Amino acid sequence: MLDYQAVKNWDFGEIVHSYTTRDTMLYALGIGIGTDPLHAGELRFVYEKDLQTVPSMASVLGTPGFWWRDPRTGADWVKLVHGEQHLRLLKPLPTAATVVARNRVLSITDKGAGKGAIAVIRRDLVDQTSGEDLAQLTNVTFLRGDGGFSERSGCSDPAPQPLPAVPERAPDIEVELESLPHQALIYRLSGDYNVLHADPAVARAAGFSRPILHGLCTYGMAAHALLKTVCDYDARAIRCLSVRFTAPVYPGETVRFQLWRVGARSLHLRARVEEREAVVLNNGIVELA
Numbered sequence: 001m002l003d004y005q006a007v008k009n010w011d012f013g014e015i016v017h018s019y020t021t022r023d024t025m026l027y028a029l030g031i032g033i034g035t036d037p038l039h040a041g042e043l044r045f046v047y048e049k050d051l052q053t054v055p056s057m058a059s060v061l062g063t064p065g066f067w068w069r070d071p072r073t074g075a076d077w078v079k080l081v082h083g084e085q086h087l088r089l090l091k092p093l094p095t096a097a098t099v100v101a102r103n104r105v106l107s108i109t110d111k112g113a114g115k116g117a118i119a120v121i122r123r124d125l126v127d128q129t130s131g132e133d134l135a136q137l138t139n140v141t142f143l144r145g146d147g148g149f150s151e152r153s154g155c156s157d158p159a160p161q162p163l164p165a166v167p168e169r170a171p172d173i174e175v176e177l178e179s180l181p182h183q184a185l186i187y188r189l190s191g192d193y194n195v196l197h198a199d200p201a202v203a204r205a206a207g208f209s210r211p212i213l214h215g216l217c218t219y220g221m222a223a224h225a226l227l228k229t230v231c232d233y234d235a236r237a238i239r240c241l242s243v244r245f246t247a248p249v250y251p252g253e254t255v256r257f258q259l260w261r262v263g264a265r266s267l268h269l270r271a272r273v274e275e276r277e278a279v280v281l282n283n284g285i286v287e288l289a
């Protein structure tokens with residue numbers, strides 16, 4: 001059973017993460033940028049000339065790893081699902097840097113026995129050299145096997161505010177991005193080595209026909225869709241990107257990103273795999289500079 005006090009007061013320590021321009025280019029390749037090697041916009045993220053960093057790369061910097069597997073959490077980590085990802089950029093990410101990450105658990109909500117729990121984890125990224133704040137990230141985790149923990153601890157936090165639904169009208173912008181058959185194998189080199197995304201036997205045991213794409217890879221593809229459609233491939237244009245993960249993508253599938261304008265600098269976002277009629281990202285919120 002999940003231990004509320006242990007998880008809420010988890011000491012992650014400061015995580016120092018150094019990355020190079022090679023890592024920056026590898027991340028961009030891992031989310032599918034560079035499939036058109038003649039496109040000047042895409043080259044700005046995969047070629048050292050005038051290099052930029054994809055804003056969503058913040059999601060792989062300073063991560064605490066799969067700490068839920070530590071038995072002290074008491075969590076049923078096998079049933080854990082990454083539910084939402086939120087990112088706020090305070091300034092453009094450098095193309096190479098050493099960052100300091102400070103992670104902390106903001107809340108743990110008991111939805112009730114048999115209904116699971118929700119944990120919200122915050123990460124702040126700081127440039128070690130300049131001391132400047134770079135980004136704030138929030139990860140919402142659904143703990144499907146840990147509902148009812150408050151019956152023992154007597155503690156449960158208010159649930160986080162849900163992301164708003166996308167409009168019920170037709171989207172203003174749509175763009176399709178093809179994922180590569182081997183994209184998960186490239187993306188995992190940015191730090192997430194979960195074998196579910198590489199080993200066919202493990203994927204089948206988990207109920208999938210083959211390895212699936214990392215959710216944060218699909219998240220990175222959403223950033224690419226924004227760069228392509230509304231940002232003119234300028235990384236400085238994206239300030240915030242929040243999404244809910246609703247279904248996996250299989251490497252090689254085409255993802256259709258749908259955008260709704262709600263003002264000069266705000267959009268709603270959804271992503272679909274049409275051949276399976278699957279919504280893979282939903283309730284997305286975007287803020288532009």
